Amino acid sequence: MAILLSGRGSNMLALAQRCAQGDLEAKICFVASDKKDAYGIMMAKSLGLKTLLLPYEEGKEQAEKVLNEKLQSDSVDWIVLAGFMRMLSPTFVGKYEKRIVNIHPSLLPSFPGTQAIKDAFEYGVKVTGVTVHLVDEKMDHGPILSQREVRICDEDTLESLEEKIHAIEHDLYWQTLKNLFAGRFKMKGRRMTIEGPY
Structure with a gap:
């Protein structure tokens, strides 16, 4: 890769x-x-x-x-x-096609773009997260491989939320790539679902 x-x-x-x-x-x-x-x-x-x-x-x-x-x-x-x-x-x-993978710091399709963490924080949502997806010609679009939620607590600052998001990214990305490289995903609508055991 x-x-x-x-x-x-x-x-x-x-x-x-x-x-x-x-x-x-x-x-x-x-x-x-x-x-x-x-x-x-x-x-x-x-x-x-x-x-x-x-x-x-x-x-x-x-x-x-x-x-x-x-x-x-x-x-x-x-x-x-x-x-x-x-x-x-x-x-x-x-x-x-279907060989480019991206990680994005929100639960797509919510908060696409380069300021996703800041946008979610300022909008006031209680849950955001991380998305791993295949890339198509549109921005932060394409079949979703995996997502994981991140809760925004009352005491969170933008900086603490960024740290939580990055920690999830570092765990979710390699696991998703492992399954992708092993051919465990199957297309279902706009999502890719995992077949078989991890």
Whole structure:
């Protein structure tokens, strides 16, 4: 798998640890970012992982061309988005249909977008959560693989809610990917359901 990120890379790190421990049977071929100063890229380098800077300053088409060439040369099966803050083009998504996975910090379809935790907190909902889904051409859309609720308590601050969300992300993502890579999901409506034992 290849991991794409834009920021601090905490989900990338959690997945790398699960791979190293043997909990997730997968190889991280490379970690790519649209930002050269992303902390996640520095973390990936410190782990000895290959890294790739996507040249979005030259345009989306060129960035996706570079990404596609690397995916092909490394024979990557799965593209795992871990805080990647760019929309992939419909052409790119179509080329890798049902092979791109994203994690989002809300119970989709509620609170899509880049400020999901803040949006849910400020709206005043009592329950939010985390969604893992396959990517389609729309933002924070596509078949849902798994979701887990996170309760917002009266004493929660935005910061404490973010910590709770991230803790769930780090646990839910690798478990979902494990089942996905093992072919345990079957399409049912707009959701993917697990067949057989974990």
